[in-house]
Amino acid sequence: MSMFRNAVWFVKGLNEYTKSGYEAAAKHFVAADLEVDLSGRSFMITGANSGLGKATAQEIANRGGTVHMVCRNKGRADAAKQEIVERSKNQNVHVHVVDMSCAKHLWDFAQSFVQSNVLNVLINNAGCMVNQREVTEEGLEKNFATNTLGTYILTTALLPALKKAQDPRVVTVSSGGMLTQKLNVDDLQFEKGTFDGTMAYAQNKRQQVILTERWATQHKDIHWSSMHPGWADTAAVQTSMPSFHAKMVNKLRTEAMGADTIVWLAVSAAATKQPSGLxxxxxxxxxxxxxxxxxxxxxxxxxxxxxxxxxxALKYKP
Known part of the structure; x- marks a missing residue:
């Protein structure tokens, strides 16, 4: 069954997830959707110092939004911030150093952020694909800790700030890879059988889509969405999927193409005309x-x- 799924998915990917797939879809985009002034609106983007997260942060800063970059590495985050500020001429860009795989750090960060900030939009973009089974200091499998539990804790902890804001939204960057996976709740941390990082990642991305659907039914005052950016040429793809990258490099989307739908969901009025949770x-x-x-x-x-x-999440809550 999984071979069938993988084959169908790969053919779909060649058709839709590549640069040519984006170019075909973009013929139907409404340019005016992104002609917005975001001054006075606040956006938090996880994993914002490179790849899709940085491209998203740049687009939001260009339109006057306040950007909160949540990144693990201070040096890389500061360098990315400087570039974003220079290009956008927008000084309202802030770096927060947080490890998305550390549940306790996430709680501490989010709870203090909520006390002093309003947040209009949360963009859950940070993710990892670790190909060997690795365990964090808290004893959690690293992909699950970052992609699923990290997303769950940060989103849950920031709900009070979002609920105070006007037109609040949460956008979670999932992946089309999740289409190859059925949710497996009996082994969330991949303790059984042979470990496969690509499959673990796809499972996490399926979990994010299910969480988005759930949150949309529970918190109707917030607009929720998840998305697939297509196959983009990012540093993360190069390092975690080197053979895929080498084979596909000429067909991959640019980071800006991958980020387009993230930005559209986060800023356009058109996005909130769509039902929540899709x-x-x-x-x-x-x-x-x-x-x-x-x-x-x-x-x-x-x-x-x-x-x-x-x-x-409660186990690690301070």
Missing amino acids: FFQDRRAVATHLPLAFTASSSQEEDKLVMALQHL
Whole structure:
């Protein structure tokens, strides 16, 4: 079954996720959607010092938005901030040094941020694909800790700031790779069998889409969306998927193409006319399952995921 899914997905990817797929989709974009003045609006972007996160931060700063860059490495974050400020002539760019894989740090950061800041838009962009099973200092598998639990804790902890804001939104950068995976709630931290980093990552990305759907039903005063940026030529793809990158390099999207739908979901009025909780690709809501792939999960399985995350999140809450 998974071979069938992977084959169908790869053909779909060659058609849609590449640079030519973006160019075909972009013919239908409305340029005016992104002609917005964001002064007075505040955006938090995780993983904002490179790749899609940096491209998104630049676009938001260019339009006058206040940008909160959440990054793990201070040196790289400061260098990215300087570049964003120089290009945008916007001084309202702030660096916060936080490790998304550390649950306790996330709680500490988010709880202090909420006390002194309003937040209009959270963009959950940070992610990792670690190909060997690695455990954090808190004893959590690293991909899961960063991509799923980190996203869950940060989003949950920032809800009070979002709920105080006008037109609040949460955009989570998932991946089309999740289409190859059915939710597996019995082994969230990949303790059984042979470890496969690509599969672990795709599982995490499936979990993010399910969380987005759940949050949309629970918090109707916030507009929620998840999205797939396509296959973009980022440093993360080069390091975590070197053979894929080498094969596909001439077909990959630019970082700006990958970031386009993130920006559109975060800033345009058109995005909030769409129902909350959907999964987007190239500014359009798309299916979260491939045809005949049997990847849909039951509400009981999804409940189990949310309960496991709640339990873990509370365990590390100060």
